[in-house]
Structure formats: C-alpha cells, structure tokens
Amino acid sequence: MKIRIGYAPGAREPERDDFTGLCRSLEELGFDSLWVTERATGPGGDPVALLAHAGAVTERIKLGTAVMTLPGRQPALLAQQLATLDHLSGGRLLPAFGLGQRLDAEHQAFGVARGERVALFEELLPLLRRFWSGERVTHDGPRFSFDGVAVRPTPVRGAFDVWMGGTADAELRRAGRLADGWLAAFVTPAEAERGRLLIERTAAEHGRSIDPEHFGVTVAYRHGDAPAALRVPRPGLSDADLAALVPSLDALDGTLTRYIEAGFSKFVLAPLHSPADWRTELTALRDVLALQT
Template identity: 60%
Template sequence: MVIVRIGYMPAAAPPDRDGFTALVQGLEREGFDSLWVSERPTGPAGDPVVALTYAAALTSRIKLGTAVMALPGRPPALVAQELASLDLLSGGRLLPAFGLGVRNPGDQQAFGVRREERAAMLDEALPLLRRFWAGDEVTHHGAHYDYDGLRITPRPAKGGFDVWLGGASEAELRRTGRISDGWLASFTTPAEGERGRLLIQAAAAEAGREIEEEHFGAVVPYRRGPLSPELEKRITGAARRVHGPAAPDDVAPPLEALEAHLKRLVEAGLSKFVLIPLGPPEDWDTELAAVRDAVLHLQKG
C-alpha cells in the first residue's frame, strides 16, 4: 500500500501573526500531515526557521518542513545546531529539505555566494551535516569548509534526519540520488515527476545506494476560480523555468481537479505532497476545510 501524506504551505506573503496562527492551528485540527515553509531572502515570507519555531510552539502533532532551505552560504556547523535545536524543541517533528537556492542575484548576494559555487558547496556541506548530527568529532579540510576536531551539540531527537533535496535539472536529480534521502519536486507535471524519480533512482543505484520508494514528493500548487491570463502566464512561466512547457492544469489544477491530479502523481511514483494555494485565502478555516473535503481522504498508510 502506498503511504500518501498531504502537507500544506502558505503562499509567499509578508508574515502575518494572526493569519499564520490560524493556518498552523487549522492544519493540526483538520488532520493534515505537515506544515512547510519556503525561503527567499529577497522575498516577502520571512525566515523559515523562525516561522517553524513559532509553529512548533502552537502545535503538538504536525511535522514541520522546509521547502526548500538554501544550504550554500550557511555554515554547516551552525545549521546543524540550529536545526537539531528546533527538532528537539518540537519533539522530533522537523523535516529538512535543502536546495541550492533560487537563481536570483539578490538571493545569492544575501547568502554571499556566487551562482557557480553553489553546487560544490552543497555537495561538501550535506555530508558534514550528517556527521555533526551523528555526534562525530569532525575534522575536515575542504574547498569551502574547514574544521579541526569540531563536535556540535545538541543532536536531533532521533540522532539524525532523512534529508531531502529539491531541484529539477539533471545535475540536481543526480545529486539527489547520490547524497540525499528523498526528493521534493516543484511545479512538476506527473510525467516530469516520474522522469525525475527514475533518474534519481538510477543515480542512487550507480552510487551503491537506495532511496526508499516513499521518499518522493512534490510541492503542488492549486488554484481557486477561473484562470486569468495573468495567472496562466505565472503558472506556465514557473513550470517552463523548472521543467519546460506545460499545460496549467498539469502543474496547478483547480481545487475541484486536485484529487485527480494527486492520483496521477501517485501513479508516477510520488506520494508526499505539499499543497500551496496560488493566492492567500480570505479565511484559513474555510480554505482548509475545503481542501480537507477535496483531498485529505487520500492520506493513508
């Protein structure tokens, strides 16, 4: 039986205490699996770790994920401590997913990295995070990071994390197979989701590894109401930047078609979903109840 999990991520907007509180508490009440937050230093949504820390204090059950957190430009030792601390305070509910960061000059300035440096930095940083979380005394002299007998505390609640990566290029997919524990796609069609999964599994096999079948997921946008020309341009443009041309309904279906879309993604081998509305709703209680009725019965396992 396929284990389907359905989480939720708010659309990028300036932090709003009352709205975010309603969202977080609504997800816990309605039975969603998880809350996810995105990251853009030059965007409006704020810091992901701060947001998840606030959410952890409001909840006791839902898992807490980053979709995705940029790793290049952050010191691995401090990231290890920061995320382990949040995991412990939340009762072991953190789901870290990392990426290279958005291809945006402003974001790269904020992290202090050049675009061409990012991939090598991630390749070097992720194994270091695993060593720190395992409680190792780390000695490492690399191109970007240098440690001599450094041990970081505390450790995560379970002594480590299953770390997922985002990304859609062939290089990013192969890296996911080589060094990560799962894949979180974005703006993907079912066909592209299946292609990415197969490429990742092949790269993992080449590296003598195996990624669990349940560790493939996607951020899934959905919309309410008719598709305006502006919204269609936004959807197709985002899909083109990630995978290539795609029909809007294959990337961001209307709510009434979301169940069928998720089923197609499950058939493609994906089973962990992060739903994101293409616009902030007027009322979170009403919105989450509607999404619950539309698709939450698919969550099982």
Template identity: 50%
Template structure:
C-alpha cells in the first residue's frame, strides 16, 4: 500500500492572500506533497472549494486536490456532479472528492438550507445519484426519489477517473456505517490511532454486509498540528466535541510530533493523510517546508 501525505488549509488557519495561496500551491507541488485539501465554510473566510481546487489545478501538473470536506446536503446533485466531473477532466484525473454532512453550526445549516435532522437522508440519496451521473457506462439517468426526480438527465463530459473514488469522514457509529455502505475511502479528523483501528474494522464489516469492499489503501486521517502549545480556545472546542478525550491526543505538537503521530496512525492501518495547522502559522511557506523535511520521507 502506498503511503501518501497531503497538506490542508483548515477552517481556522488559511492563507488570506491570493498571491500567497498561489505560492503555497506551487510549493506543495515542488516539494512532493501528494495533495492539497481545502475546507468549506459557507460563513467563514475560506475560499469556495471548487474555485480553490480549480485554481490549484491550473497551476500544477501533478498535485491532486480535494475538499476537506464538501458539504453535500443542500447541493443540487446534478450540478455538483457536473462540477466535480469537469474538474477531474481538466486536471487529468486529479480530483479527490470528499463529502460530509456539514459541521454542527446553525449558521452553516442556514446557508445550505437543510435542517440538521434532514441532512443524512439528503446525503444518502444524493451520493448514489451522483455516482450514476459520473458512470461512463450510464448514458442517461432516471431517478424518482424523496428529494430528487430526474428523467433522461446526463452529466457530460464524464470524469477521467472511472470510477471516481469518494472519500467520507466522521467517526460516529452512523458515519462509519455510512462510509462502509457508500464510501470508497475514510478520512476522519481529530481522532486517535486507536479509534482509527476500530473504525477501519467497523467500516470493513459494514461494507461486507452490503456486498462491498474498501481498498485497504483507502483508510487515512486528517491530522491537525500546532507549532507550540495548543491554544486555550481550541482546547475548549475539542473538549466540547469529545469530553472523554485529552485534546493533546488528537492534535500533534511541532513537526517532529506530527511525524511521530503519523507513524502511529500507520501502525493502526492508515496510509493516506492530510496534515493541517490548527493555528495560523507565522510563516506559511516555512511551515510547509518544515513539514516536508520532517514527514515526506514517510511517503512510499
């Protein structure tokens, strides 16, 4: 299995200058990172993920890119499938679509127009529909479901990747089951190697019950890190999210600590990683270079 490391710009740490963003994309390509990942926050300062990934595609020849993660509930599945297919085509097959339900934030729910309790059902109908729209063997798609009705709809041109793998996140029991049922890969965030090991087993078992299997090389993690100590504001948020877990167990400290954390995840069975700074670096390019020096030798 190939071990790959990508770099992510999260919801709380992101370059706020378009010129800087372009230089960072260039650095990720030249330093040998596998991929670039961008967060989605409709109410935040992050770039729109399709726009950011398209910009990166036009500047690079090798670097893959994905959203970490793109919110699916509230999006028209035909238009979303069209955008991803187009992006995959113009980039020569470098798109890594990753979808989720969205964060637990009232403003985000309002922005996407889907009540929190309706998100899972929307997701479960939309994603299989998008797969059919991407499939080169299915010329036109008919669908009659609770939320979407289509007759003779097609997405053209099709994505280069056939099939195009879809990555899902989360580590709640329902999210693990959804990944086993609908996903091709798993990228949870703010988690531990022990939890990843358990999650992999759960996803594999769920996939088997639906007559599916997940590629053994498609299990990974989004791994946050801080340069020094974890800021108090993040400690409070992480404790609210996982009260029984020490925040230090989910956030690495320093690039050496990040490399050690990645090694622990590898021992747990993960091979695909997105590392991202939780706090805003003083020097973005220096941070990307430091992580490359300390971690990219792990890639195989």
C-alpha cells in the first residue's frame, strides 16, 4: 500500500510557505508522493507550476497530476513541458490525464467544446507517447498535423506510465485501451472494483494488460461530520454511503482495507478541510494508518 497526498486548496489560492511546508513534511514523514488537481478557472494554481516548486524543495517524493486536463493542450509543447519537469525533478513525474471538469467555464478556458473532448483526447494521448519516445512524429489528424517533428527532452526513464481518471463506462473502456493505470475518485469500494474489472476486460480485448499495482483511488477524508453539500455530485446519497465515500480520519484505515480487497493499492488521500499546519495533519494521518517512515 502506498499513501499519496492530494493537494486541493479549495477556495484558497496556493500560499508559498503553506505549500512548501506540505512538500517538505511529506518527504520527512515518509509519504510516497504529492498529487495536485487541476481547475483552470479555480484558485488552486497551475499543476505544472505547483509540481515544479514541489520538485525544487524535495528530493524523493514522486509528483503526480490528479488529474490533468488533456483536451485543449498542444501535444508537442505539453510533451516537452512534462519531460522537462521530469528531468529537473530527477525522474519523479507521474502524469495522469482526464477529459477535464464538466463545467462551461473550464471548457471555455481550454478552448474546447464539451462534445469535442473525447476525439481530442484520443488523438492527443498517442501523440504524447510518440513524442516521449524520441521519434520524429509525422501525423495528419483531424486537429493536429506534424511533419517529422521531434521534441526534447524525453522522460528520464524513456517513457511515462500514463494513468487516467474517469468513472463513466466509456471512460473506463478508454482507460483499458489507452492507459497504464487508473486513478478513481469519489467511488465506493464496490464501484471501484467494478471499474477495475471493466478496465481489465477491455485491455484484454485489445491485447493489452495493466499492472495489478496500477490501480489507485482518491479518497477524501474528514474531521467531524461530512458537509451536506457533498451529496450534490451524487444525488440520493445516503448517510451510510456518504460515510463510506468520505470517511472520518478514525475510520480511514478500515475504508482503505475495503479498497485493498477490491484490488487497489495506491491511495491519494485528501483532507476536506484546509489544514492549519500540514505537518500536524500528516503526522496524525501517519499515526492512524500506522505508516512506517
């Protein structure tokens, strides 16, 4: 089991001392990695800039995007940007991509209509892999055209294991066809297991396989009662379902055990609140989960 920490500052803009303290505390307390969310029209900041700073103030923790919007980006420039970050951090980048949030403002920010996102994603991800391989890319597609274009640098390890987000059946099947791993979010253990099985079946149908260790889930946890507003993304959510989806800190260990039984081994844990002091928060989390440093 690897414990990763998700950074989503909510309504606050990222603050240098707060974010630096989080990064250094993760490293000193033995956590595996830092994962940042993306919302272009929110206050949380750019994921690549955040991870670049995290890489500069740490030496060991891995750096992940949970998840980065792909439609709306230029593949050659994004390939170079992420590979550069990987080089400067010593090969620690873990990219995970998605279609982006289902908000009109986000679609406008990326210059992509909602109905265009899937076709763009399907064209973009294979192009990124080709650029990261170091080949000179020739491609004439519906949105992008390249004639012998290569970008440098390439990833430190020669390629990235690319994870994908999403929970709809179409997104799960896409992950089975294109991804190296799946990062689920806001799903029950039973839903997570169903998603994993669908991804594995789809991968097998396309002559692929996904490493059993490449299934993870983002789990929000809370101190005290869960806000009623959390029911909005999941209409009809019962108190019991809400408690399972967003466990209290004390119940977190039991919740993770249920995900492990469903075939998951990587966990991005994200507190619902904004901790006043990250070191205190992470120490409490480590103690509850009996993590070894």
